[in-house]
Amino acid sequence: MKKVLAIGEILLRLTPPSNLKICNASSFDFCFGGAEANVAVGLSNLGLDTIMMTCLPDNDLGKLVQTFLRGNDVDCKYIISKGDRLGLYYYEEGISARKAKVIYDRKHSSINELRYEDINIGELLDEVELIHISGISLALSKELNNTLTKIIDEAKKRNIKISVDLNYRSSLWRSYEDFVKTIKPIVKDSYICFGWLNKDTSNFKVFDAATDTVNNDSLIEQFKYMTEELNVKNVVTTLRSGNAYNYHTLSGVLFDGKKIYKASKYEFSMVSRIGGGDAFAAGVIKGFIKNETPEKIIEFATATAVLKQTQIGDVSMSTEKDVLDLIENKNLGSVNR
Incomplete structure (x- = not known):
């Protein structure tokens, strides 16, 4: 069986314990993400064969x-093994009415040293059924953007499926218009896109499931x-609502160009939101790789995202x-014995 290839940066995440603010912390818990x-990682824990392509410094952190x-x-x-440093980010958990907070420290990190010439593209793509990337990687540097674009262009020529998570981050782009201009060629002809672009690129909008009209006609x-x-x-996204007491609802939507498929609405108390969207993406990709029905794909992906948000850390450790x-x-509410 061919593998799923993910290309992007791996970061060391530092989080103050016990819901402390970063400015009050004297120690940090760490994980990778x-x-x-x-x-x-999410796909691997769901039983799929996965490859990670990135650059890491040739030191003990890279080995870890x-x-x-x-x-x-x-x-x-x-x-x-290339470059001098592993990118960092500091994450302050949100709690009650306090929003979560992220501070990036990733300038000049090793991933920006990745070049197309470093890759044996024929050998790599011969192993791959689907490539997954995100808009975050495209924002990190012009050189990395060029490298990823060349890889995706070659993959499309070989009819390899492309999965793109838009992952728009306003702090990484000069403007939303710049983001759309950059990512549109990657999104074009892709197999799965998480999130969506509009003809009007003047502003960025996501659905708020608590207030927006989310019937099938509006989604289409x-x-x-x-x-x-x-x-x-296939266009896929989540529909979320939440309140200051960490009570959330989550559903998922899949559009295959003809029909909207919706998952059940899950209600849960959130432990940590980071990585929920990536767990959702893993669930969707797993379903398409296994040729499951759209109904099963979106239900499974939504449940995977819900479970991730009951886990500390960036990655989903849930099994199928x-x-x-x-x-x-x-x-x-039960105990598995």
């Missing part, structure tokens, strides 16, 4: 990252530009059985 790495990935059965043979109106103009096969147990309501 990053949008594409989270998907690779690879130990983490290999411990989650992610193939590391295409990781390149939002998504059809993607399928009709950009030839995206864990997710199916949640879907079947076997483990709500």
Whole structure:
């Protein structure tokens, strides 16, 4: 079986314990994460073969990252030792009315040293059924953007499926218009896109499931530009609502260019939101790789995202059985013995 390839930066995350603010912290808990790495680990824990491509410094931190990935059965043979530093980010958990907070420290990190010439593209793509990237990586540097664009262009020529998580981050782009201009060629002809672009690029909007109209007609109106103009096969997103007491609802939506498919609405108390979208992406990709029905794909992905948000850290550690147990309501308020 061919593998899923994730390309992007792996970061060291530092989080103050006990819901402290960063400015009050005297120590930090750490874990590894990053949008594409989270998907690779999530997919591996769901039973798929995954490859991670990135650059890591040739030091003990770089070795520790690879130990983490290999411990989650992610193939590391295409990781390149290059550059001087591992990117960092500081994460302050939100609690009650206090919003979560992120401070990035990733300038000049090793991933920006990745070059197309470093890669044996024929050997790499011969192993791959689907490539997953995110808009975050495209924002990090012009050189990395060029490298990723060349990889995706070559993959499209070979009819390899492309999965793109838009992951728009306003702090990483000069403007939303600049983001759209950069990512549109990547999104065009992709197999899966998480999130959507509109013809109007003047502002960024996501659905708020608590206030917005999210019937099938309104969703199709939002998504059809993607399928009709950009030839995206499947547009996928989550619908969320939440309050200051960490009580959340989550559902998922999949549009295949013809029909909207919705997951059940899950209600839960959130432990940590980071990585929920990446767990959702892993659930969707797993379903498409396994040729499951759209109904099963979106239900499974939504349940995977819910479970991730009950776990500390960036990555989803849920197995396929864990997710199916949640879907079947076997483990709500009970103990598995």
